[in-house]
Amino acid sequence: MIQIKANNALIGRIDILESNLATLNSNLTTLNSDFTSLNNFIGTRTLTTSAQTLGGGVNELNAKFANYLLLNDFYNLPYCHVDYTTSTPSATTFAQGSTVIWNNKIYDTHNAYSTSTGKFTCPMAGIYFVAVSYYSSTPTANTARPRIWHTNSSGSAYADGGVQLQGESAVSLSGMFYCHQGDLLYFGPQGGSTNYNITFYTGRYHNSMTICCIRKIV
Numbered sequence: 001m002i003q004i005k006a007n008n009a010l011i012g013r014i015d016i017l018e019s020n021l022a023t024l025n026s027n028l029t030t031l032n033s034d035f036t037s038l039n040n041f042i043g044t045r046t047l048t049t050s051a052q053t054l055g056g057g058v059n060e061l062n063a064k065f066a067n068y069l070l071l072n073d074f075y076n077l078p079y080c081h082v083d084y085t086t087s088t089p090s091a092t093t094f095a096q097g098s099t100v101i102w103n104n105k106i107y108d109t110h111n112a113y114s115t116s117t118g119k120f121t122c123p124m125a126g127i128y129f130v131a132v133s134y135y136s137s138t139p140t141a142n143t144a145r146p147r148i149w150h151t152n153s154s155g156s157a158y159a160d161g162g163v164q165l166q167g168e169s170a171v172s173l174s175g176m177f178y179c180h181q182g183d184l185l186y187f188g189p190q191g192g193s194t195n196y197n198i199t200f201y202t203g204r205y206h207n208s209m210t211i212c213c214i215r216k217i218v
Contacts, residue, residue: 097191
């Protein structure tokens with residue numbers, strides 16, 4: 001009698017399990033049907049939705065890439081600082097029409113300055129700032145005419161930052177130049193008269209030139 005009751009209870013549990021399994025199969029069938037319908041719906045709607053999503057993502061990516069390029073350009077802009085060093089106790093004179101050759105490179109990020117010619121070759125198109133400072137020891141009979149020069153690809157030279165001076169004085173000149181790649185920037189006295197010669201007072205720390213690109217032009 002006890003065995004019969006145990007079998008009946010087991011059979012009841014099996015019936016319940018079979019019923020639950022049938023329900024699960026039915027739910028799976030419904031889920032598969034829903035998935036098929038969803039897949040068909042996506043097939044007709046994906047193109048527009050994806051294009052909108054892709055468009056937004058591309059715009060965001062372009063903005064981030066532009067910021068990266070801006071920062072990358074900033075940290076890679078040309079910069080050069082040179083000075084004139086001499087062990088000679090007397091002043092050094094540079095003749096009219098000549099180029100001052102700064103013989104000591106302190107910084108030159110793009111190896112653009114030549115200690116042979118005294119000229120800086122612009123490695124990229126951009127807006128360049130040039131500053132020159134030196135201690136002048138010009139004879140009072142002369143009128144020195146220092147100039148910052150910009151020579152473009154056609155060979156035309158333009159001067160900026162020019163002054164006229166006599167005697168001993170601290171001189172600072174600066175100018176901004178729109179340059180193409182390959183243009184030259186340099187410093188030297190105006191030509192035309194020996195009165196235009198410039199003279200550096202002896203000493204390394206008195207005389208230097210700095211050139212930096214402050215904005216790249218694409």
